[in-house]
Amino acid sequence: MIDINLIRTQPELVKAxxxxxxxxxxxxxxxxxxxxxxxxxxEVEALRSQKNTASEEIGRLKKEKKDASEILAKMxxxxxxxxxxxxxxxxxxxSLDELLKWVPNIPDNDVPAGPDASGNQLVKTYGEKKVxxxxxxxxxxxxxxxxxxxFKRAAKIAxxxxxLFTGHGAMLERALINFMLDLHVHQHKYTEISPxxxxxxxCMFGTGQLPKLxxxxxxxxxxxxxxxPTAEVPLTNIHRDEILDLNQLPIYYTAYTACFRREAGAxxxxxxGFVRVHQFDKVxxxxxxxxxxxxxxxxxxxxxxxxxxxxxxxHYRVVKLCTGDMSFASAKTYDIELWAPGxxxxxxxxxxxxxxxxxxxxxxxxxxxxxxxxKFAHTLNGSGVALPRLVIAILxxxxxxxxxxxxxxxxxxxxxxxxxxxx
RNA sequence: GGAGGGUUGGCCGAGUGGUUGAUGGCGCCGGUUUUGAAAACCGGUGUAGGGGUUCACCUCUACCGUGGGUUCAAAUCCUACACCCUCCGCCA
Numbered sequence: 435m436i437d438i439n440l441i442r443t444q445p446e447l448v449k450a451x452x453x454x455x456x457x458x459x460x461x462x463x464x465x466x467x468x469x470x471x472x473x474x475x476x477e478v479e480a481l482r483s484q485k486n487t488a489s490e491e492i493g494r495l496k497k498e499k500k501d502a503s504e505i506l507a508k509m510x511x512x513x514x515x516x517x518x519x520x521x522x523x524x525x526x527x528x529s530l531d532e533l534l535k536w537v538p539n540i541p542d543n544d545v546p547a548g549p550d551a552s553g554n555q556l557v558k559t560y561g562e563k564k565v566x567x568x569x570x571x572x573x574x575x576x577x578x579x580x581x582x583x584x585f586k587r588a589a590k591i592a593x594x595x596x597x598l599f600t601g602h603g604a605m606l607e608r609a610l611i612n613f614m615l616d617l618h619v620h621q622h623k624y625t626e627i628s629p630x631x632x633x634x635x636x637c638m639f640g641t642g643q644l645p646k647l648x649x650x651x652x653x654x655x656x657x658x659x660x661x662x663p664t665a666e667v668p669l670t671n672i673h674r675d676e677i678l679d680l681n682q683l684p685i686y687y688t689a690y691t692a693c694f695r696r697e698a699g700a701x702x703x704x705x706x707g708f709v710r711v712h713q714f715d716k717v718x719x720x721x722x723x724x725x726x727x728x729x730x731x732x733x734x735x736x737x738x739x740x741x742x743x744x745x746x747x748x749h750y751r752v753v754k755l756c757t758g759d760m761s762f763a764s765a766k767t768y769d770i771e772l773w774a775p776g777x778x779x780x781x782x783x784x785x786x787x788x789x790x791x792x793x794x795x796x797x798x799x800x801x802x803x804x805x806x807x808x809k810f811a812h813t814l815n816g817s818g819v820a821l822p823r824l825v826i827a828i829l830x831x832x833x834x835x836x837x838x839x840x841x842x843x844x845x846x847x848x849x850x851x852x853x854x855x856x857x
Numbered sequence: 858g859g860a861g862g863g864u865u866g867g868c869c870g871a872g873u874g875g876u877u878g879a880u881g882g883c884g885c886c887g888g889u890u891u892u893g894a895a896a897a898c899c900g901g902u903g904u905a906g907g908g909g910u911u912c913a914c915c916u917c918u919a920c921c922g923u924g925g926g927u928u929c930a931a932a933u934c935c936u937a938c939a940c941c942c943u944c945c946g947c948c949a
Contacts, residue, residue: 472906472907472908475906475907475918476907476908476917478918479906479907479908479917479918479919480917480918482917482918482919483917483918485929485930486917486918486930488929488930489875489929489930490875490876490930491929492875492929492930493875493876493929493930494875494876496875497875502929505929506929507929508929509929509930510929512929513929676867677867677904678867679867802867802885806885806886806902808867808903808904
């Protein structure tokens with residue numbers, strides 16, 4: 435949610451953001467409704483004020499055992515007028531709120547304008563493409579040959595686009611999760627959380643999944659829950675409707691969870707392998723920061739995610755998303771993409787965003803500042819990192835000519851010393 | 858699933874129809890005292906929205922889990938719902 439005052443004072447700025455983010459919120463209509471709302475509100479409040487004064491008067495008269503029937507009769511007509519006005523106020527407020535839900539966050543000044551991924555900016559590249567003296571295989575062939583996953587039987591259980599990791603494949607998932615959590619908890623000082631895998635609509639609205647991404651989530655209608663599409667939802671909502679102490683900030687949370695996405699509209703895309711699936715594991719990083727510190731915390735968050743890949747010795751690049759490729763709620767986003775030589779393409783494994791006060795407004799997450807005033811906190815999050823794609827990169831980068839896979843040494847403590855997968 | 862209890866300001870906790878935005882305590886801010894700190898004492902301290910003088914001031918409105926209702930008037934009465942706690946049952 436953005437500040438309605440920003441829409442009032444700088445409508446052109448907001449309109450530009452809507453356009454650049456390929457959204458369609460109707461700012462002119464919002465301004466019109468807002469004005470209408472305030473006009474009617476003024477009248478309603480005047481009537482309420484009148485009524486309050488009269489009520490006090492009645493109370494006093496009754497106490498003195500005097501007759502109040504005259505003023506009582508007058509109140510009757512005022513009450514009626516108030517009722518009608520209030521009734522006309524309600525639909526205005528409802529449609530105004532509905533429209534406001536669809537206004538995206540304003541991109542930061544240093545975010546490039548662009549229509550889609552083609553407008554993204556390369557920030558940095560780490561490492562180099564590995565040179566093979568044979569044709570590197572895609573991960574799905576490697577996984578099948580080494581018995582790391584079973585695609586056919588996965589479909590038997592839940593349908594297409596679900597992964598059934600088997601044997602060493604399942605172990606590798608678990609090892610990577612533990613490796614990443616250890617790094618973030620012990621080196622980067624995040625507090626480890628193990629949250630519920632589903633959340634209520636208020637949470638989904640708070641982080642900005644609702645209303646826009648309704649179709650992308652799995653819903654449990656009977657109990658009004660959604661399966662979390664990312665741990666960002668439960669982690670950020672931990673402090674929904676709270677006023678934090680200044681000395682609590684910044685707060686760092688990390689969690690491993692499964693993530694569930696319907697991937698509506700992506701049918702037929704990336705159908706083979708682990709690239710796009712309905713359920714995947716992810717280690718997530720979430721921060722709550724003071725508004726003056728969020729930009730700095732954003733850079734640190736990115737570095738925390740990058741370190742995972744650096745330690746694993748993987749080749750990656752960081753891109754700054756342009757306006758058209760950013761999410762609805764984000765003010766600035768960096769994506770980290772891993773190089774997958776078998777598929778000969780870059781794979782997004784992390785998205786690190788600063789939401790500024792956008793989510794905080796929706797979720798009502800505030801803090802008491804030095805000056806004693808209550809202000810909205812800034813929220814940030816990033817994947818640290820997403821799993822199946824990390825597994826893809828490891829399998830494809832670490833494959834040997836003979837078809838085996840040799841894992842990075844530092845994973846040995848997490849795999850009972852097993853660092854080589856052979857058929 | 859059954860039975861009962863609860864939900865009040867940053868926190869704890871009073872309050873069952875008429876200056877109650879709400880006693881009190883804690884916390885926080887300012888002051889007195891002190892070489893300094895602590896303690897003690899004094900004073901201040903809610904949020905959101907609207908309107909005006911315009912960032913420090915004034916004023917109006919709303920807010921005591923949420924939504925409806927009764928009433929001139931509701932934290933206080935009625936009603937539906939949500940959440941929390943306790944006990945019993947069932948189950949990992």
